Amino acid sequence: GLVAVEALLKSKMSDFAGGPTGLQAKQTCTIASYLALVVHKNYCPLVASQLAAECHGFAKMWGGHQVWSWARACVSERMLPISLTGHHTKTYSLLSDPGIAAELHTYVRSNKWAINPDKLAAFTKDQLIPAEAEQYAQRVTSDEMPNGLKQYMEHELLPQLHLKVSRGISLVTARQWLHHEGFKFMTHKKGVYFDGAGHGIHQSDVICSTEGHLVDAGCSLEYGKNYEGYWNGELFVKQLKEKIIPAFEQAHGAGYQALFFIDNSQGNSAYAEDALLALEK
Template sequence: IRSWAHEYVMSRQIPYSRREHHAKIWSFLWDEDILLQVKSYIREHKWDISPQMLMIQMNEIILPGLGFAPSPTIHINTARNYLKELGYTYAKVKKGIYIDGHEREGVVVYRKIFLEQMSKFEHRMPIFSGDNLDEITWPDSNIQPLILVTHDECIFSAYDGSRSLWIPDGEQPLRKKGNGRSIHVSEFLTDVCGRLALPDEMQVSDDFPREACVIMHPGKNNDGWWKADDLISQVIERAIPIFEARFPGCQALFAFDNASSHATFSPDALIAKNMNLN
């Protein structure tokens, strides 16, 4: 207290508090040279910075480059605190408005109908047990086994990007318009073997497909667009033949998403755009 009083008498200024500036909790960001290099590195990686990247940069580049010997290191938790101190927050990238429709009245009603229908097939389906669910119990010999085959469809785009990033407070990354080059994957899965495909040891003719998966590059200037006709061809020419070869004596129960791309008219349906109205 005497030293504080003496300092005030001599300088007429209230002494600056040294609280939390003890040597045990000294921060590298208090060093101006380190702070400048850290800020410069973060600016270069504004939209892809992460605590892991900052930790590696400080431990391998910044601190050794400034002559710290033996070079100290920081933990990833420290790097995370540094990002927060410099105004970064780990948050989801917002793009438009998302509305969750899983609890809509019509969806709930249909879900109950679907579950009731699926319960009728349970006695014909295999049962999985064991710690890793790798033990399969098949139905009785007088019951034809029924295997659920689900359609798994996904599209991967070049501009998808990460859903969550370390971003500056109050800012959002401006991503490129459109999706960029895309890859569309149409796959079939079963709980018995995973991907619907033939095992390597199974010998078939050269023109027989070995997997049900179909990959295309959608777009006007690429492979076109995935339509219901493409899905039907995949089921008839790939999924069913592979299933019958892989699971002889079994029956498949195919499950598809209720997507608009899966809807189609019969070949002889009256469609206005295909009719001659003149």
């Protein structure tokens, strides 16, 4: 079982496709983590595969499924994951491979695609005037990021995996992948919307860094003195206790800790009932 697999992994340490930092090496380390969790920590295979996938930069659900299949092949056939080039159907996409997707995410977040790093830094720090910031964001998502992604795939990532796309990666494909992964231009305003009757609606939502939009954690109220009042710290604390924490535990399971980043709004400020506030008269 595990001893034989560990011996196989050690014997391949210097013979990975793409080298010791390539995709196969990363997959092998993920297999080792998965097996260690199952054998030494008594984790169930499903949880172990998802934890191992997330730990090594793969997607939790799809990556976890892949880890389980890799480990099964490794245990039963003594085979490590291999490239699907030449063996996949015509509908297979390299961008759907969790390993390649993880590498692309790392590249995009590194900001190495930026033509003007100083301007990108100014944009992220909200130092550009609104009109200039909007134009820059549109140009980045429609031009700079897709071009950078295309160059990275063609000249770095695919050669490392010993893969080659005969006609290269098109800008359309790069834009589609970025759009699918959430890297797209959109305007963002404070969470106040209006219904068909013109009534203000406050929407307090939660975005998880691993699970995305936690729908069940959201809370809304109809703005104005004649409706449901105004959003305040007490309502936020109530949402945190009754919706956000239960939704987080449902998504991740019991025992996990969450680090919350709250936007700088007075409506999210909450104090103890007997707190001494200098602003109150």
